[in-house]
Amino acid sequence: MTPPLTPAAPENMGEDLCMSDAHLDADNPFAAPSTLPYGLPDYTRIRSEHYRPALLAGMAEHRAQVEAISADPAEPSVENTLEALERSGRLLQRAAVAFFNQTSADGTPELDAVEEEIAPLLAAHQDAIRLDARLFARLESLHSRAQAGEFELAPDTAWLLHRTRTQFERAGVRLDEAAQARLRELNGRITTLETVFGREVLAATNDAAVLVTDEDELDGLPDDARDAAARAARERGHDEGWLLELQLPTGQPQLAVLTDRSTRERLFRASVGRGLGGAHDTRATLLELARLRAERASLLGYPHHAAFIAADATAGSAEAVEEILTRLAPAAVANARAEAAPLQALLEQDEPGATLEPWDWAFYAERVRAHERALDDASMRPYLELDRVLADGVLHAANALYGLTFAERHDLVGYHPDVRVFEVFDADGSGLGLFLADYWTRESKRGGAWMNNLVDQSTLLGEAPVVVNNLNIRKPPDGKPTLLAWDEVITMFHEFGHALHGLLSAVRYPSQSGTEVPRDFVEYPSQVNEIWAWEPNVVRAFALHHDSGEPMPVEWVRTLLAGRQDGEGFRTTEYLAAALLDQAWYRLGPDEVPTDPEQVEPFELAALAAAGVDLASVPPRYRSAYFNHVFSGGYSAGYYSYIWSEVLDADTVEWFRESGGLRREVGDAFRTRLLGRGGSVDPMEACRDLLGRDPRIEPLLARRGLLAAAQAPGAGSGAGSVAGSGAGAER
Known part of the structure; x- marks a missing residue:
């Protein structure tokens, strides 16, 4: 996942900032562009106390720059309006990207306090630009004169003008003064609540870690994971025992290997209980977020927030989103029920009369796989060492496709050791x-995996990209290797797909760089990059035993590839349950959102039942109280994006295979026609240019084992409409 850097685009803030905020001491690391290679922020100098003054000065500076553009008496032109806007706010950009990257990856109470203060100021700043009628009039003048044929815009400039006008309109520039005033209030409060929700989820996740003091209860946990749990316990102040730390999703990886059923249950209940009461209760926050977002959508003329989000995405409408999710759900649930049967049988062999529970699924699925495939995660982990997966897998594939090479720079430092x-x-x-x-998890890092830009590629500004990948892999004790589960290997390839989207960007305008594309398109290139983790030659290159150097047995590799569809019913159902839950919250009008925190769980259960995905043994990938994506992380009403993007991804995988696979010529075509274009064109036009036609849904259905069910009589309209509707909306 690639989250947006919380409020971007700086603006005029009226009386929110005084002019003294425009001054920044020369010794502040953000006062001038970094002199390090590629403009890498100088983390040897940056301290927590530098961020607040740099952000305030950046907003004040940008306020003055935008005011000069708005008040310019000269006739609007590309240079004095569009390009001037693209060049403005550089101080704020330098400080903001470094700040929000650090609050996500290495937060502290001091940084949390700064974020809570700054976030609403940035929201007001953004409103001030997007609601500036003078600035919008300049954009309208450019548009009308270009339409009249007075001048011809380059394609990327025409798309920039179109997108900028759209952003102003969606921000409320056409509303009356009273509505704009309320909109400003809503945006400020929403931004504050997003910050609060994310902070509380991180705290709740840290607090919910399960301490085990009886080593017998860890039976089945691999030695490296047990060592990591012991290390975590000591780091958290426990003199003895093992701390099972939680990852953000509902299902925890330890559930697949722990043989003690009561320990599995304890771990699962700790996971799903996050945010439901106690010191870090998130329910009131998420309800207020849902209500305020619904009110904002109503002010802007939409029936609900889901419609507001979809209208500016490739989906085009909330109805199109609903159609694909509800079309896939019945077949996914049927597959999950079929997968449950052998798991239930194995459970009853161990505990006669027992019922399969959510904390049993991963454990017995691994047992079934070990029996039917003679392979499980525990067997593979010694062959999946992080450094080798990175060098001989992730980076090797990038070299084969694009000719890229990588040299570690020990002389350059990041924001954390x-x-x-x-x-x-x-x-x-x-x-x-x-x-x-x-790559390693820590108490100061939020859950999940993501990519950020620290510098956006832009020929206008002469800047090259600096990108970050964050994962949450448990750190082993010093001197021990970091051994991965197969899902973590896939995540490394996925996030590096986002990194490639940023690194291979070749655009003029910074606002069009790399991943600056619609939310339901941004996951497409990253999901495509996952295919190289399954490429036999790539697997053979990185799957070597960390100690002996012996390759993973050939029959294991074959088994791994043959079992790619194993568990797709479960994975698709848990994902769809979360995506449908996201839609359920954001298809409500302001008066329909519950007001009592105790109503959160009943609403959730009712929404899952109404969508037909309420399987007791297959909970949503995220429950509402810790659904960071949609209440804090930029995916509100947009979690459907992964499956929507996968339509494009699965079809593009077919294109890669038909074109010759892991070869430079094929990679260069993907780079030129899609990755390098970033957000400089209609994204669906870039996809069509690559494929030579509209995308099809059949490859996705086949990948997820849903093709037969989806093609049954009465199953729905067929695939071509899925991507086609979004492209029309974009135009």
């Missing part, structure tokens, strides 16, 4: 940018 910095070189040997890898 765990961060590794790599210089990236293009096929001709020229420097392309920097890649920062931050």
